[in-house]
Amino acid sequence: MKITDIRTIALKIPLKEGSPVSAYPNRRRIHILVEVSTDEGITGYGESIPYTYGSVAGYIEQQLKPQLIGEDPTQIERLWDKCYRLSFGHGIRGISLYAQSAVEVALWDILGKSRKLPVYEMLGGLCKPKIKAYASLMEYAKPEQVGEISVQWVEQGYKAIKIHQGRKDAVESTKEVRDAVGDDIEIMLDVNGAWNPMEAIRLARILEKYNLTWLEEPIWPVDDYPSLARLREKTTIPIAGGENEHTHTGFRNLITQNAVDIIQPDVIMTGGISTCKKIFALAEAWNLAIATHSFFFGPGVPAAVHLSLSNMRSEWVEINAVPLESFFIKPAYRPVNGYVSAPDKPGLGFEIDWETVKKYMVKEKPNDSLYY
Incomplete structure (x- = not known):
């Protein structure tokens, strides 16, 4: 099995608050879904913390994806080490690790589906x-x-x-x-x-x-x-x-x-x-x-x-x-x-509830953080 694609989907879904309403509801409206596809039709999903969507998506697209296309998604430990070494020069914490964490969770989802076992x-x-x-x-x-x-x-x-x-x-x-x-x-x-x-x-x-x-x-x-x-x-x-x-x-x-x-x-x-x-x-x-x-x-x-x-x-x-x-x-x-x-x-x-994803997907290109 080989990885064929990785994509990042930003969603803007409001909270369903009653009364009282929280002080900063917009802080939890953004959600970043990460999808990893394979040549066997098995797809895994992860999530990134919703800070600065453009940076997380850009890091996945420009740094992680080129290194992971064609790799076996079930070799999680080796791929984790490979991706973590890529963070040298980009900051070994923060955005680079948030992006890597999202992809790694998706790989576990793929592994479980391929083995027909819960994680x-x-x-x-x-x-x-x-x-x-x-x-x-x-x-x-x-x-x-x-x-x-x-x-x-x-x-x-x-x-x-x-x-x-x-x-x-x-x-x-x-x-x-x-x-x-x-x-x-x-x-x-x-x-x-x-x-x-x-x-x-x-x-x-x-x-x-x-x-x-x-x-x-x-x-x-x-x-x-x-x-x-x-x-x-x-x-x-x-x-x-x-x-x-x-x-x-x-x-x-x-x-x-x-x-x-x-x-x-x-x-x-x-x-x-x-x-x-x-x-x-x-x-x-x-x-x-x-x-x-x-x-x-x-x-x-x-x-x-x-x-x-x-x-x-x-x-x-x-x-x-x-x-x-x-x-x-x-x-x-x-x-x-x-x-x-x-x-x-x-x-x-x-x-994945694709009706919800289609309805709330962020279609505009973000110029800055969507977090607030």
Whole structure:
């Protein structure tokens, strides 16, 4: 089997929000679908993180595609190494790795389809039939809105809520959610690197009374691992991070500096499924918990679910609670009664909804980032 084509499709699909409406809904309207075709008629699909579509698509078209046409798509480890070496001079992190991650996920989809096996079977088999999903929230303008929307998701079966509120209202928003959902629902707080080290220590101590499951990326810059290690010594709240780290080499640095209690690799940012498996091995060696990052809607979600179901250390999978106006994969891997499972189907276990793709495809040539 040989790769015959790789193409990138940008979609602009709005969120289907109710009330209250999030503060920045446009941040999640762009989706980048990557399709890898073969001479045997087997097609695999991946997804890139939706930052600067023109750059991701250009890197795939100009750098990865010429090197991969004619290659055997089932030789994933060798092709990963070949593509990663191409990033020398282009930046070994960021756009180049986002593009490579998307293609690598598509190769696993092809491998599973060619072997007639779900990807999780090729990763070692199921460790659990389903995994708990937490409702990952959008950011909201007011703390009371965060509490209000959290109640709605709990009523739909979620057993945990992750808040995305930053410098000004993280503590107040956490209080609103705890008061609204009670003590039986788990709460995670992600401030996206909003605080400096001293602020993080002070605010973490205030937050301890709200019994957080974890505090995510509390310090800027997010790769200030010595400061994260000091924070861990000063608070009882578990510290989580890693969505912005890249490759198993990067996670080695994160882990060996004792920066976090919970690692959060993002399969479409950090290098793909193969890389995540290596990162999982590091987590096991250092006895750390795993919670994959998956704040998107396309093939990256099935990839995260297959990874989470096939290792012993993943307890949660992230789901953007606000649905899309129309999903472009089916099934969409949405939770049922607070849990997500993977179908017993070859590959990543989904099909593309081509009617949705045709309707929402970005037809104009982007001159800049479509993210906002």
